[in-house]
Amino acid sequence: NHGDERYKLRLGAETCSCRAWDLSGIPCPHAITCLVYEGKDPVDYISNWYSVAKYNATYSNTMSGMDGPRQWVPVNLDPIQPPPFRAMPGRPKKKRRLSADEILQKDKKNPHKLSRVNRIIFCSKFKQSGHNSRTCPTKNAPPVACATSVRASQGPTGRGRGRGRGRGRGSSRGRGR
Structure with missing residues (x-):
């Protein structure tokens, strides 16, 4: 008796109704x-x-090894082909199929960030292509002046392009006044 379940055991036949002893050959917990x-x-x-x-x-008999694929006798039959493609059941996917280079980008941490492969780099000091400011061959030379000045980026009024002056956050002012 095992809880609400009962098992029939025959020691002479070495069987139990739970079938664990029959399947494994090792006596079950009931036996x-x-x-x-x-x-x-x-x-x-x-x-x-x-x-x-x-x-x-x-393991008394010895097991002899097999020849490898190089020693196999060639057969004049067609090579084995994979089974034909079958569309799986369910609604088709909406996402388009990615090309090979897109799959490589997908594996990166940020798939939306462009790759730096085949990009032309420029030196920020001398505005030349082929190297950057870290690998500049003339590190100690004075940098070339920029084409745009600070005054040109500020606009005609000379104030810059900020977000405007705030109205402050006084505590005495009520809401919406």
């Missing part, structure tokens, strides 16, 4: 309980397929 109750050793009821003699008989 072990019954064997211990009757004063018998459960090890004596383990299948002889688990014995050392059967193990040695299994």
